[in-house]
Amino acid sequence: MPSCFRLSAALLLTATCFTLTAVVDSRERMTTCDTDPFNTHRLTCDEGVISVDEALYGRSDSLVCSEGRPAQELANTQCAQEGTLSNISTRCNGKKSCEVNTATFRNPDPCSGILKYLETNFTCFPAITVVACEGSLAQLFCDVGQVIFIYGADYGRRDQSTCIFGRPQEQIQNTECLLPSDIVANTCNGKNNCTILATNGVFGDPCRGTYKYLEVAYTCELLIILTAVVYSRERATTCDSDPLNVHRLTCEEGVISVDEALYGRSDSMVCSEGRPAQELANTQCAQEGTLRSILARCNGKKSCEVNTATFRNPDPCSGILKYLETNFTCFPAITVVACEGSLAQLFCDVGQVIFIYGADYGRRDQSTCIFGRPQEQIENTECLLPSDIVANTCNGKNNCTIPATNGVFGDPCRGTYKYLEVAYTCEYPISQPSHVH
Structure with missing residues (x-):
């Protein structure tokens, strides 16, 4: 994609006679509950390229992906699949976005009977x-x-x-x-x-x-x-x-x-x-x-x-x-895509709060959240449900997490594997800047 007059939002306070890179890195997290045989874990950088820091397939927290689950499925918080970090790093490092199916990590099962999730902490390096x-x-x-x-x-x-x-x-x-x-x-x-x-x-x-x-x-x-x-x-x-x-x-x-x-x-x-x-x-x-x-x-x-x-x-x-x-x-907007079954995690810097431009749950293309999915689950690209749930939940907060599930948003197209798209900005609450829609 061509980038014409690419402008950075970073403000530099000094000028020098040598070159300086005009952007800084950002740290991100993606969590995908392993509740479906084909759940897709998607990493993406709004700006820059991916560098994986940590990755876990298993369970280290009893609250993550716990909604509606019995206590015995959440009890083991010392569960981790070997090789997860190496696998995710190989697939995703240096890319702007990547997708991997949670099924990749299930064999051998690191903790039978426990509901597991795939969680990746990564950095978006400037590019x-x-x-x-x-x-x-x-x-x-x-x-x-x-x-x-x-x-x-x-x-x-x-x-x-x-x-x-x-x-x-x-x-x-x-x-x-x-x-x-x-x-x-x-x-x-x-x-x-x-x-x-x-x-x-x-x-x-x-x-x-x-x-x-x-x-x-x-x-x-x-x-x-x-x-x-x-x-x-x-x-x-x-x-x-x-x-x-x-x-x-x-x-x-x-x-x-x-x-x-x-x-x-x-x-x-x-x-x-x-x-x-x-x-x-x-x-x-x-x-x-x-x-x-x-x-x-x-x-x-x-x-x-x-x-x-x-x-x-x-x-x-x-x-x-x-x-x-x-x-x-x-x-200007930060965009988040969370595949069905994952958590959309919105973050702002200290002192800033979230303002939602818009959020849609469904599917509008055959290129997002598709890894390992059969064709019949991704062929309906006329499935889109605009929702104010994200705005009502997250506006004014410094950070916010929303599960991308039918239980939260309803099901706009049965049989289609969906995803949640969110566009938002981080704003200083005192200044009340104008918004572009």
Whole structure:
């Protein structure tokens, strides 16, 4: 995902003649009750990448995941599965998000007859992550006075949840396809902004027949004082050079608000590599309804994907190579996703309190909380139940925990494995800042 004018909310008090990283790490916890054969444990960083600190499968507390359970299932608080930390670290370290099924840890059973849970404490280390689907442009941006420093870049595929919209199964099933590359670092390090085309022509083809994507983790390092800001502006551009190309929007921090969207061509240079001049000649080409369609699909979400094929009929300019380009704003919000059976845990710094933007329980995609789930449990993506339960429970508190269960929210779609999505901010109660909805 391109990040245009990525702005940090950290306030630096001094300027120096050497570079400083503009963000700090955050510590997180995820707990998933092992009450269902397919419960999914999901770790995610709103900003940065995961570094696992501690992990437990078993029971160390009689109150966690205790609702409705008899005392004998909660009695052993010295229960721990060996190898849990190593397993979670291998699966999740260095990723922006990862999922693992609790079933992974059940054999051998560390304490028969005890209701167990999987709990992970992890740190989100500072990094901006960009994902560009094959055929798209990875666009890296820093503020004025900042320069890019690349942590790492990989081209290939390591999951079946990224850049999948409209793709046949055979093009996304190979998740052992990953090609680390120093091309991005060599091209972008030390620059204020940088654009890289995510194609086999640039990176080579690590797995023929697989639809790939480029993942980049980087920081913007300061040469001058950075003042506090409240949002960032972004751009995503996807060349319509393949029948199934995927356009992906995502916010490192906050939620999407679409400003402009174009399907067509307004610039002869964009997506022009290797194309004859006649395919680039019309720069007054725009498909009607593009902005409305992107707004409906993406506004208010942390990330969304749409296939460029959505906009091809009728063709706005026959014979012209078109692209889909979206300018959008990431409004400030912390987002939490808790898979059904897990606990959504909301935290603020000392002196701050929670303000809920919104909360939904259900399912709206086939890429979240899917690990080990049969297809019939994740295929209903029209299942969404907005709820004010989280706001009524958590607003004004410094921290708050909500179980993501049908018992709390009701069941908007029986037979579907659901998740709870919460967007919130941490505010100082005295200042009463305005909210963006």
